[in-house]
Amino acid sequence: xxxxxxxxxxxxxxxxxxxxxxxxxxxxxxxxxxxxxxxxxxxxxxxxxxxxxxxxxxxxxxxxxxxxxxxxxxxxxxxxxxxxxxxxxxxxxxxxxxxxxxxxxxxxxxxxxxxxxxxxxxxxxxxxxxxxxxxxxxxxxxxxxxxxxxxxxxxxxxxxxxxxxxxxxxxxxxxxxxxxxxxxxxxxxxxxxxxxxxxxxxxxxxxxxxxxxxxxxxxxxxxxxxxxxxxxxxxxxxxxxxxxxxxxxxxxxxxxxxxxxxxxxxxxxxxxxxxxxxxxxxxxxxxxxxxxxxxxxxxxxxxxxxxxxxxxxxxxxxxxxxxxxxxxx
Ligand code: SF4
Numbered sequence: 001x002x003x004x005x006x007x008x009x010x011x012x013x014x015x016x017x018x019x020x021x022x023x024x025x026x027x028x029x030x031x032x033x034x035x036x037x038x039x040x041x042x043x044x045x046x047x048x049x050x051x052x053x054x055x056x057x058x059x060x061x062x063x064x065x066x067x068x069x070x071x072x073x074x075x076x077x078x079x080x081x082x083x084x085x086x087x088x089x090x091x092x093x094x095x096x097x098x099x100x101x102x103x104x105x106x107x108x109x110x111x112x113x114x115x116x117x118x119x120x121x122x123x124x125x126x127x128x129x130x131x132x133x134x135x136x137x138x139x140x141x142x143x144x145x146x147x148x149x150x151x152x153x154x155x156x157x158x159x160x161x162x163x164x165x166x167x168x169x170x171x172x173x174x175x176x177x178x179x180x181x182x183x184x185x186x187x188x189x190x191x192x193x194x195x196x197x198x199x200x201x202x203x204x205x206x207x208x209x210x211x212x213x214x215x216x217x218x219x220x221x222x223x224x225x226x227x228x229x230x231x232x233x234x235x236x237x238x239x240x241x242x243x244x245x246x247x248x249x250x251x252x253x254x255x256x257x258x259x260x261x262x263x264x265x266x267x268x269x270x271x272x273x274x275x276x277x278x279x280x281x282x283x284x285x286x287x288x289x290x291x292x293x294x295x296x297x298x299x300x301x302x303x304x305x306x307x308x309x310x311x312x313x314x315x316x317x318x319x320x321x322x323x324x325x326x327x328x329x
Contacts, residue, residue, distance in 0.1 A: 002046075177211055
């Protein structure tokens with residue numbers, strides 16, 4: 001890791017200015033991913049701007065939405081009473097991520113911006129288009145058990161690792177930012193990018209643009225069922241092999257609205273409008289859930305080591321939604 005300069009400010013405009021005017025500058029909050037990236041040589045910054053003193057730690061509830069400041073810590077959001085009561089899928093996803101120590105330090109904004117855990121990306125000895133554009137992708141013919149089967153390209157098949165982002169996609173959250181061109185709002189659906197031929201670009205932020213908050217519409221909890229299921233190799237401090245975030249609104253036995261997001265299978269937190277529409281207006285039966293699962297993976301492009309994910313994610317969907325009918329295994 002090369003030497004870098006450190007700056008700190010309590011003003012968002014100054015933080016943005018400091019980062020925007022230097023190509024190799026970056027914001028730092030919890031630092032739980034950024035410092036590892038710098039040590040591993042996956043990122044190289046000559047200046048880090050500490051934003052922990054910005055007033056962005058608030059968690060505020062209004063009549064129809066929850067506002068989470070980008071510097072709120074994962075643990076605080078997970079244990080917030082409104083989150084636990086009205087957004088359990090969010091609380092479950094947060095508590096499924098990282099370790100208690102990391103959750104006490106890691107920020108919500110940083111969690112969304114964490115980078116892939118593809119081992120080749122974090123090892124300078126291997127070719128990686130995400131780390132060095134045009135150098136090749138070692139995972140295509142290498143060890144790819146943990147990689148994506150949806151949204152892949154010939155240039156990158158890395159999975160986005162955030163559990164939080166999967167829950168936020170199912171909840172139709174928006175990301176609020178402040179940058180050199182002012183403030184803007186980005187739908188979660190547009191925040192993370194598929195790799196295409198530019199896998200080094202993970203998201204739609206511009207250089208120097210700061211995530212300031214996440215906002216989530218509060219669902220009507222009377223008819224809404226939520227759950228986050230994470231399948232992983234060990235019970236704690238492990239990334240998802242596959243995961244499912246489900247937000248289902250029901251009327252009687254019928255599904256009125258289904259919002260399903262998936263982790264571990266896509267190059268970004270994944271949703272399939274087609275799979276959701278299969279469930280809408282129908283009873284939540286094993287057969288209908290299976291039909292939705294088949295549609296989810298119909299365009300999957302697995303590699304030799306990760307072909308099992310196509311079946312595993314369908315089973316995870318069956319398990320997640322089966323709990324809502326009392327029919328889960
Ligand atoms: Fe790099 Fe993506 Fe290939 Fe991993 S999958 S080696 S991150 S280009």
